[in-house]
Amino acid sequence: MMGSVADRQQALRAAMPVWEPRTLHAVLDDTVRATPDRPCVITDDRSWSYAEIAAWSKRLAAGLVALGVAPGEKVALVLANYPEFVAIRYAVSRIGAVCVPINILNRCDELRYLLDQSDSVLLVTMDRFRGVDYLDMLDQIAPGWEDSGGGEGLPNLRHVAVLPTGEAPDRGAARMLYSLEAGGGCAEITVDPHAVCDIIYTSGTTGPPKGVLLTHDMLMRTAYGSAYARAFEDGRRILFSLPMYHVFGYVEGLLAVPFVGGAIVPQLRFDAIATLAAIARHHATDALLIPAMSLAVLDAAGEGTYDLSRWNAVLASGGRAPERLWQGLREGLGVDEITTGYGMTETTASTTVTRPDDPVERLLTTNGRQRDVGVAGDPRQGGRLVTYRVVDPGTGAVLDDGETGELVASGYGVTQGYYNKPEATAAAFDAEGWLRTGDLGRIDDDGYITLLGRTKESYRCGGEQVLPTEIEDLLTTHADVVQAHVVPIPDERMGEVGVAFVVARPGATLDRSALQTMIAARLARYKVPRHILLVDAAAIPTTASGRARKFLLTKQALQILELP
Structure with a gap:
């Protein structure tokens, strides 16, 4: 029996009443001393x-x-x-x-x-x-x-x-x-334990990728916080195909399970049928999914028969999720503890999460509560690793609960900056040392955050962050392209996909598929725009200084593509 959320969190507190900063390998070795023969990594071929x-x-x-x-x-x-x-x-x-x-x-x-x-x-x-x-x-x-x-x-x-x-x-x-x-x-x-352990690159909002500095202690506190906030039972098994080179699979999966002597069931690539088969075969109790994966799993489950009796929990984050997703997971697949959250590489991993026993309304209307992480938190910040507040994007003035503005973050889980990028590091923090997330949102009286958009232009396709300027710069290297503007539009499975508005050189004729092929040859798959729209220069709305008004381009894209 798993026991209640409160009972499982109490067991975690009893096992670790005081936080001691430790390295990644020290936590692994502690688990070896406690449960040396338990599986740590499980694959179809064998387990370790x-x-x-x-x-x-x-x-x-x-x-x-x-x-x-x-x-x-x-x-x-x-x-x-x-x-x-x-x-x-x-x-x-x-x-x-x-x-x-x-x-x-x-x-x-x-x-x-x-x-x-x-x-x-x-x-x-x-x-x-x-x-x-x-x-x-x-x-x-x-x-x-x-x-x-x-x-x-x-x-x-x-x-x-x-x-x-x-x-x-x-x-x-x-x-x-x-x-x-x-x-x-x-x-x-x-x-x-306070030394830098990882440099994980994120595209950010401008310029080339930036290497986020993460320490052993930051990673271990956040991983423990994942186990605590989601109330891991002893021996939890987490299946995921999300890559371990990103904080989602790395921290919420690999680094979290040692705190309960659990195991990861990593998949080399996502396949909905293989995911269901692996959950059944390896008795996985938990899965890490982004909305596109969750929807595909729901579709595949209706086409076969799988023993999913031990699958009880899922962390479904990474983008916009349609309402039918939560209902399908709970009623269609019998997953009782569905959580969603919000985070970024600069805050080590997820920093908000809904409670496992929250009502479904929280899943529909918020991106999770600022995480309670037990002994791993900062008592000066209410036991949290990361605390958020909302500020006016223009003035930086702190806003009241319920008001909309830019989310800024502070705490043990927030990076000290970017590797060898002092200017980018300075720009990422305000005068009081709070990290500017670039995300618009609001916080309610109970500490739940609702994301409402971005102050920045980057977007996430299938959970991967995309920097439009990188694609635009590549497109404009084409001899017949004089302008390129990339904007996101919502997509049920991928969260967001790109639309490129391309203006051709006068007298030239462009081929959409050839442009997509050019991008695919140079950039990762998730950066290739789903749609390329060939337009006249006059169709690009601009500011007085000549900059494209991208929010208007997004509206245009939805109209042209006849999407809601």
């Missing part, structure tokens, strides 16, 4: 116990030290949700290095920028995954990388280790990830 994951990470840590990776140096990962991600992630923690998880959807130019900007000394990458050839990218970025690392183009990159996925021919000269395990043991390294 906590003791096995810890031992694997120690072997890899020895290999990293043998390569010369020092505390504080950066290790970049281009890995899907393989068990190797878990092992190498804990190995990097053990030696006091900093992990730089990279979006596997990035293309050549994006990968080059991230490796360079992060000062990574080691790259651990797949050879090929879902048709994307990462070694071919490396051949373009750093010719001769097998022998000389990043060469002149990436002087800090000393080594590359490759995880073969079975999709590509063998590259005999490449160092395989498994070869790092041959190093034997190494002396234990003392790591400061």
Whole structure:
């Protein structure tokens, strides 16, 4: 029996009455001492116990030290949700290095920028995954990388280790990830829990991607807060295909389960039927989903028979969700504890969440309550990791509960800034040190937040953040394109999708599909606009200074496409 929400939260408080800052690997090792034989990572092929994951990470840590990776140096990962991600992630923690998880959807130019900007000394990458050839990218970025690392183009990159996925021919000269395990043991390294642990890149609102600085203690407090706010039972099993290079799958999944001796069931890619089959086969009790995934799972469940009797909880966040989603999960699939929330990389992960026993109205009308995180919170801020307030976007004046303005955040869970970007860091905070989220919303008397829009122009497609200027800049490199403006429109499955308004050079003829192909060749899939509208320059509404009025373009797009 799971027990009530209150009982489960009391059990978590009893197990940890006082918060002690710890590193990622220290929490793993504590779980090994308590439940060494429990599964930690479960796949269709096999499972790994906590003791096995810890031992694997120690072997890899020895290999990293043998390569010369020092505390504080950066290790970049281009890995899907393989068990190797878990092992190498804990190995990097053990030696006091900093992990730089990279979006596997990035293309050549994006990968080059991230490796360079992060000062990574080691790259651990797949050879090929879902048709994307990462070694071919490396051949373009750093010719001769097998022998000389990043060469002149990436002087800090000393080594590359490759995880073969079975999709590509063998590259005999490449160092395989498994070869790092041959190093034997190494002396234990003392790591400061308040040291930077991860640099996770987010596109932000302007300019190139920014690396958010996260410490061990921030990550552990937030992961514990996930377990506490959602009232994890002992041994919770969480299934997800959300990537562990993002905070959603990483913090709410991988890092949260050790606090209850639970397990993750990571999926390499999302497939609704496979998700239902895996929940049934591996007795998953929880799932992490974005709205597009939840809707697909609901559709697939009606076409087959699955034993979902142990599936009791879901965290469904990451974008706008239609009302039928919540009803379908509860009534159609029997999931009792449905929660939704709000967060961002700069606040470590989700910072608001509805309670597991909240009425459905909270799911329909809010984005969750400012998270109660038990002993991991700041007693000066009501036991929260992150506290929000609403300010006037123009003046910065603090507004009362119920009023609409920009959400700003403060607390233990808020980053101190961006890696090697002092100007962007300064711009991200107000004079009192509160993080500007760029999101419009309001807070009610009970601390629940409702998002109402964005002060910034970025949007989320399938949970991934998209920066319109990146697409616009690429489109205008086309010889026959003189203007390009990208705006979001709502989409039931993806949350938001892009619409590109493109103005052609006088006398030129553009082909929509060719433009989409050009974008797809250079940028990740989720950045490719769903629609391209070819318009005259006169159709672009502008300000007195000539800037496109994008909110009007969004309205135009809905009218042109005949969408509600």
